[in-house]
Amino acid sequence: MRKNELRVLLATLGVPAVVFVVAVLLRNAWSERLPKEVATHWGPGGVDDSTDLDTLATWTLLIGAVLTVAATVLMLVLSRRGYGTHRQYILCATFLTTLPMGVLISSMAATLDVDSWQEASGAGTVLAVLAAVLVPAVLAAVLIAPSVRPPPTFPDTPGEATVGLEPGQRATWNSAATNIALAVGCMFTPPLVVFLIGLLVGDSLPWSGYALPVALGVLTTLGVSRVRVIVDSTGVTIRMGVLGYPTKHIPLFDIASAATTTTTLFGAGGLGIRTTPSGDTVYKVRGGPTLELTLTSGRKVLASVDHPDQAAGLVNDLLREALRKRD
Numbered sequence: 291m292r293k294n295e296l297r298v299l300l301a302t303l304g305v306p307a308v309v310f311v312v313a314v315l316l317r318n319a320w321s322e323r324l325p326k327e328v329a330t331h332w333g334p335g336g337v338d339d340s341t342d343l344d345t346l347a348t349w350t351l352l353i354g355a356v357l358t359v360a361a362t363v364l365m366l367v368l369s370r371r372g373y374g375t376h377r378q379y380i381l382c383a384t385f386l387t388t389l390p391m392g393v394l395i396s397s398m399a400a401t402l403d404v405d406s407w408q409e410a411s412g413a414g415t416v417l418a419v420l421a422a423v424l425v426p427a428v429l430a431a432v433l434i435a436p437s438v439r440p441p442p443t444f445p446d447t448p449g450e451a452t453v454g455l456e457p458g459q460r461a462t463w464n465s466a467a468t469n470i471a472l473a474v475g476c477m478f479t480p481p482l483v484v485f486l487i488g489l490l491v492g493d494s495l496p497w498s499g500y501a502l503p504v505a506l507g508v509l510t511t512l513g514v515s516r517v518r519v520i521v522d523s524t525g526v527t528i529r530m531g532v533l534g535y536p537t538k539h540i541p542l543f544d545i546a547s548a549a550t551t552t553t554t555l556f557g558a559g560g561l562g563i564r565t566t567p568s569g570d571t572v573y574k575v576r577g578g579p580t581l582e583l584t585l586t587s588g589r590k591v592l593a594s595v596d597h598p599d600q601a602a603g604l605v606n607d608l609l610r611e612a613l614r615k616r617d
Contacts, residue, residue: 294436295369301380301435302365305427306358306387310351312423313391317347320398328401329410330393337400340407347394354390361387368567375438376569384431385424392423448606448613449547449584451599455607457614463604466518467595469561469575480506514562517573519581519595521604526583528573528593530563538573542612544585548605550598551582 324343331339361383369375396419400411455461480503518534520527525542529535555561555577564572570590574580581598583591583605595601 294375294438295366297434297436298365298369298375298380299362301431302362302383302387303358305384305431305434306354306391309388309391309423309427310354310358313347313351313354313394316395316398317343320402323403324398324401325404325406327407328397329407330397332413332416336412337408337410341397343398346397350390350394354387357390358387369438375436376565376567377432377435377437378565379567380435381428381432384428388424388427392420395423396420448609449549449602451549451602451606453600453603453607455604455611457611460523461604461607463521463601464518465596465601466516467575468516470515477508480504515575517575517593517595519593519598519601521601521608523608526591526601526605528591530573536563538571538591540583540585540591542605542608544587545605545609546584546586547609548584548602549582550602551580551592553577553580553592553594 326343327340328343328346329337329339330341330346331337365375365379365383396416399419400416401407404410453461484503514531516530516532518529520529523542524539525545526540528538528540530537553572553574557577561574561576564574566572568589570592573591573593576594578594579596579598581593581595581601583593585591
């Protein structure tokens with residue numbers, strides 16, 4: 291087995307296996323100090339629900355084991371098929387696979403040395419124990435796992451798209467795409483969810499209680515409802531959101547070629563800023579025509595923007611001019 295694959299195996303299988311063993315050992319060591327049922331849910335007034343300890347241990351350990359095997363197989367397959375390995379995916383995989391074992395450990399810790407689950411510690415203790423389990427596991431996996439880029443597959447010359455820029459001419463291109471439906475949905479979803487929860491539980495919030503959900507909706511709307519792309523002689527700048535943040539600038543010498551493609555609404559993980567398993571980055575607020583930049587590293591950057599053919603043509607013309615000057 292190659293060194294990188296061994297590191298992937300240690301990160302995605304080895305680290306969760308250690309947490310699994312720790313959970314089993316604690317279950318056995320604390321067996322005499324735990325009631326038959328342990329606390330598993332905390333509400334505003336404190337602990338309000340419990341689960342049989344044997345049932346909780348069986349299901350959390352089983353789910354953790356299944357998720358661990360599935361994540362390990364997926365990461366190894368992606369690695370062998372040339373998609374590379376990315377630490378952000380290792381981070382997500384380790385968090386998901388160790389979470390069930392962390393839930394078991396935190397529930398046992400909160401109910402340790404009490405006569406009944408109603409006397410369990412508060413939610414603060416549970417969160418502290420859960421963090422003490424998950425944070426070291428995730429950090430260990432991220433440090434162990436390699437970060438390997440997929441092999442570069444980029445053209446030797448700029449793409450065919452052009453806007454007819456002549457040698458010596460200067461040009462700047464600026465355009466954006468805005469998803470009004472997405473903006474409206476982001477604006478009203480948080481307060482609507484809070485309102486519906488209040489109806490279900492029969493305890494509606496006062497109007498002042500909607501301030502935080504409304505603020506969250508406004509911030510989300512400003513952050514994900516628009517993508518703007520600017521092309522000039524220095525490269526390509528992509529601004530996400532109405533306020534233009536976050537911003538990514540790609541220098542011209544980091545671009546191999548530009549083209550247009552079509553993305554679907556839920557492709558590449560949905561809307562917003564997404565990273566694909568191959569390491570490509572997508573800035574998307576809608577499906578449809580999309581600017582596709584192939585970088586010299588082999589990775590791609592895509593942005594859903596209106597009239598991407600014009601942007602691709604100008605990028606290619608600027609690259610041809612840069613190559614002409616270099617030669």
